[in-house]
Structures are given as structure tokens and as C-alpha cells.
Amino acid sequence: MDRFNLAVIGATGAVGEIFLSILEERNFPLNKLRLCASERSLGKKIKFANEDHYIEPVTNELLSDCDFVFISASSEVSLDIAPRAAKLGSIAIDDSSAFRMNKTVPLVVPEVNSKDLDQHKGIVSIPNCSTTPLTMVLHELGKLAKINRVIVDTFQSVSGAGAGAVFELDSQNHAMYENSEIQTSIHPHRIAFNVIPQIDDFTESGYTNEEMKMINETKKILHRPDLNISATCVRVPVKIGHSEAVHIEFEQNIDIESAYSALSNAPGITLLDDTEKNHYPMPINCEHKDDVMVGRLRKDVSLPNGIVLWLSCDNLRKGAALNAIQIAESIIEKRLI
Ligand SMILES: NC(=O)c1ccc[n+]([C@@H]2O[C@H](COP(=O)([O-])OP(=O)(O)OC[C@H]3O[C@@H](n4cnc5c(N)ncnc54)[C@H](OP(=O)(O)O)[C@@H]3O)[C@@H](O)[C@H]2O)c1
Structure with missing residues (x-):
């Protein structure tokens, strides 16, 4: 070889x-x-x-x-x-x-x-580390019917901003417990015990650069310049693992069983979806794992042709x-x- x-x-x-x-x-x-x-x-x-x-x-x-x-x-x-x-x-x-x-x-x-x-x-x-798992899921579900619109909200860990951001979360956690002064240099606000609805700078459109990356990169990877997609990217005080709430509107009705079947046979995707046992993806069960974990799959009650799902993915690995x-x-x- x-x-x-x-x-x-x-x-x-x-x-x-x-x-x-x-x-x-x-x-x-x-x-x-x-x-x-x-x-x-x-x-x-x-x-x-x-x-x-x-x-x-x-x-x-x-x-x-x-x-x-x-x-x-x-x-x-x-x-x-x-x-x-x-x-x-x-x-x-x-x-x-x-x-x-x-x-x-x-x-x-x-x-x-x-x-x-x-x-x-x-x-x-x-x-971008949030785009990758999203495109994997959309690619598989897009084989069932044309996707017209996607709305995604992300919950991104601090390691997405590099080793320095992980150190900053650790330091701020310690400072909070010790009641000492909080130092913030990488995140725009304190990230310990907080969530920040801003990743990267704002553009003129009101979206951040991170959100525009997700939007534009998804269209390029899927070869769908016409895809309607909107994103809100949020930094959360988690060390490793990005999660996303994804709302997908199809051109026609998709039954949940077909969506399960498409995702369960997809390379690089693991379904973790047993609400009776409170099983669903979280950063703590995707860390150090290669696969994108998908769960909370359900029909969107607000749309005739919509489904909603939740995913988590180790941003440093597959991301x-x-x-x-x-x-x-x-x-x-x-x-x-
Ligand atoms: N973190 C994620 O989840 C993620 C996901 C997808 C893509 N990315 C991208 O991956 C890249 C790295 O991210 P990271 O999270 O690993 O950041 P990081 O933890 O801050 O690491 C940055 C690395 O770049 C090195 N470096 C800095 N200046 C350099 C220079 N002039 N020449 C050569 N090396 C230099 C640093 O070396 P020193 O140790 O010597 O400073 C360090 O090894 C970024 O472009 C980021 O956007 C990150």
C-alpha cells in the first residue's frame, strides 16, 4: 500500500x-x-x-x-x-x-x-463544525423528498472557538465558585453559567458571520443554491459537542418511519431516539464519538410537510x-x- x-x-x-x-x-x-x-x-x-x-x-x-x-x-x-x-x-x-x-x-x-x-x-x-452534521442529515432526508426550507438553531460548545476558549470557560467556572474577578477575552461576554447568541461578528443583515457560514456552506455542499435556510448560532458553556434543533419543510409529506429508516441506514449517523427512556443525543454522549447523533425526531405540528429533529456531534472530530x-x-x- x-x-x-x-x-x-x-x-x-x-x-x-x-x-x-x-x-x-x-x-x-x-x-x-x-x-x-x-x-x-x-x-x-x-x-x-x-x-x-x-x-x-x-x-x-x-x-x-x-x-x-x-x-x-x-x-x-x-x-x-x-x-x-x-x-x-x-x-x-x-x-x-x-x-x-x-x-x-x-x-x-x-x-x-x-x-x-x-x-x-x-x-x-x-x-464549519455546525454545517457538517447538518448537511449529513439534510442529504439523507433530501432523498425522500425535496427540502424547501430549513430553520436551524445551534448550541455550540466553547471548543469550537479553540483551546483558548476552553481555558476561558474553565477559568470563569473557577472564578464563579471562588467569587473572584471574571476575566473575559475570547467570548464577547461571560460564558460560564450563560449562553451567548453571538458567534463571530455581526454582518449588515443582522446575522452573524457564523450563521452566514452555515447558510452559504450548506447550499454549496448540497448543490442547492435555491434552498431557503435560516440559522441562529448560540454559544453554550459546554466543552465539547455542538447540538442543533433542526426544522425541515419538505415539498411533500414525509412519514416519520421513512425518515427513521433513511437516517438509520446513513453512513456516519447514529439514531439515539427513545423518549420513553429519555434517550436522545447530548454533548455528553457524542464527545469522542465519530458519528453524528440524531434524535427527538417528530412531525412538526405547525406545518403539514415538516419534521423536527435534534442532533449532537463532536465538533473536534466529525466537525x-x-x-x-x-x-x-x-x-x-x-x-x-
Ligand atoms: N475547533 C473547532 O471545533 C473547529 C471546527 C472546524 C474548523 N475549525 C478551524 O480549525 C482551525 C483551528 O481551530 P482550533 O479550534 O484548533 O484553534 P486553536 O485551538 O486556537 O489552535 C490554533 C493552532 O494554530 C496554530 N497557529 C497559530 N498561528 C500560527 C501560525 N502563524 N503558523 C502556524 N500555526 C499557527 C497554533 O499554534 P500555537 O499553539 O503555537 O499557538 C495552534 O496550534 C481554525 O481555522 C478553525 O476555524 C475549528
Whole structure:
């Protein structure tokens, strides 16, 4: 079997750390692994597969030595590194939003649109961590009948904003219990014992950037520019795991049994729906799991052709690192490298 050289840019981050553990879990066909982060971390030791690796700078030599460059840092870093990596002959798989809406860059959830990889030109983007599970569910249910409208409200964990945001929640929790001063630098307000209906900056439309990402990315991935979709994104004081309340209106009536059947046979989706036993998805049962968990499936009492559901998903795994690794696996399987 072919083995591949791989670099992780952002190896010390919330996603980077999970990325390395999933590489090991899935036995990715690795030849050489090279790790990078910011200048602050140069020389830092990271153990992978019982071997010590050291954080090194991102050089052209490193980029040209690699088959895949996973970039999980920030849009600014991606804007610099992804085109360089592609030019030097490697494939950049990018976690940031920098290229997601670029027409020449595939935005991929392998269970939904791996075909889009066929057109790649050296850069592939992964979606926002809330978009990915939503598109997986809409893709399966959209096979039953055309979807006309989607309304989604998210409940997003702090790890979606990076390792610093997790630290901020921990620190604020301690400060609350100790009755000491609360420091807030990453979130716009105190997140401990609170929910914040703002993720990222506001746009002129009144939606936040995060909400517009969900809206636009969903349309691109599903190849449905005409889809009516609205989102409200909310940060909640949970460490890992994003949840979503999803209201879907179809062109025709869908019975709940068909929706169950479609979702229970779908790759990457697990149904957890037994209201008699109070079983439904929550961040505490999706953390460290690969699948998107779906439950609370029911007919929408306010619409003739509507259904409502609830989902939870580990944002660091399927919402980021796992999806990126599955993209690389698809590229290898399709012999696009
Ligand atoms: N968190 C999620 O759920 C999620 C989901 C989907 C996509 N994403 C995207 O994934 C990316 C990383 O997110 P994260 O949550 O892992 O953030 P994070 O925890 O803040 O980690 C950021 C990483 O980027 C590195 N970095 C910073 N500046 C750099 C530079 N100039 N050159 C190279 N590396 C640099 C940091 O290194 P140091 O440790 O040295 O500072 C760190 O390893 C973001 O673009 C984010 O939008 C995140």
C-alpha cells in the first residue's frame, strides 16, 4: 500500500491534537509526519505513535516534501500556506473558512459530496463544525423528498472557538465558585453559567458571520443554491459537542418511519431516539464519538410537510479533524493524488 508524507499546521491546537489521535486510531497510511504551529511552539515535543516529533517552522522545503498538508490554524495562516502548498505539489486540506466559498475549491463532507473532490486543484476545504452534521442529515432526508426550507438553531460548545476558549470557560467556572474577578477575552461576554447568541461578528443583515457560514456552506455542499435556510448560532458553556434543533419543510409529506429508516441506514449517523427512556443525543454522549447523533425526531405540528429533529456531534472530530482525514482517505481511494 502507498504511504504518504503529511504535515499538520496547528498541531498544538484543539483540532490539531484530536487530528493526531484520529490519525493513529484509523491507522492512516503514513510515511512521514511533520508538525508545525506558531513561532511560540517551535521545538515543542509532541508524541505520536510512541515517537517524539518536534514543532518546526512551515518552510517551502516542508510543504514540497508532503503529499498532504492539513491546515488547522486560522484563515490568515491558511491564506498564506494553502496556495503555497498547492503550488509546491501537495494537497492542502484546510479547516479554516478562507477558501470555503471559493468556486474552484471543493467544500467537502465525504458522506455527502465526495464527488466534488474530483475537481480539486490542490486545495480542499472542510465546512464549519455546525454545517457538517447538518448537511449529513439534510442529504439523507433530501432523498425522500425535496427540502424547501430549513430553520436551524445551534448550541455550540466553547471548543469550537479553540483551546483558548476552553481555558476561558474553565477559568470563569473557577472564578464563579471562588467569587473572584471574571476575566473575559475570547467570548464577547461571560460564558460560564450563560449562553451567548453571538458567534463571530455581526454582518449588515443582522446575522452573524457564523450563521452566514452555515447558510452559504450548506447550499454549496448540497448543490442547492435555491434552498431557503435560516440559522441562529448560540454559544453554550459546554466543552465539547455542538447540538442543533433542526426544522425541515419538505415539498411533500414525509412519514416519520421513512425518515427513521433513511437516517438509520446513513453512513456516519447514529439514531439515539427513545423518549420513553429519555434517550436522545447530548454533548455528553457524542464527545469522542465519530458519528453524528440524531434524535427527538417528530412531525412538526405547525406545518403539514415538516419534521423536527435534534442532533449532537463532536465538533473536534466529525466537525473538524475526522472530516479532514476522511477527505484525505477519499482522495487516496479515488486516486486523485
Ligand atoms: N475547533 C473547532 O471545533 C473547529 C471546527 C472546524 C474548523 N475549525 C478551524 O480549525 C482551525 C483551528 O481551530 P482550533 O479550534 O484548533 O484553534 P486553536 O485551538 O486556537 O489552535 C490554533 C493552532 O494554530 C496554530 N497557529 C497559530 N498561528 C500560527 C501560525 N502563524 N503558523 C502556524 N500555526 C499557527 C497554533 O499554534 P500555537 O499553539 O503555537 O499557538 C495552534 O496550534 C481554525 O481555522 C478553525 O476555524 C475549528
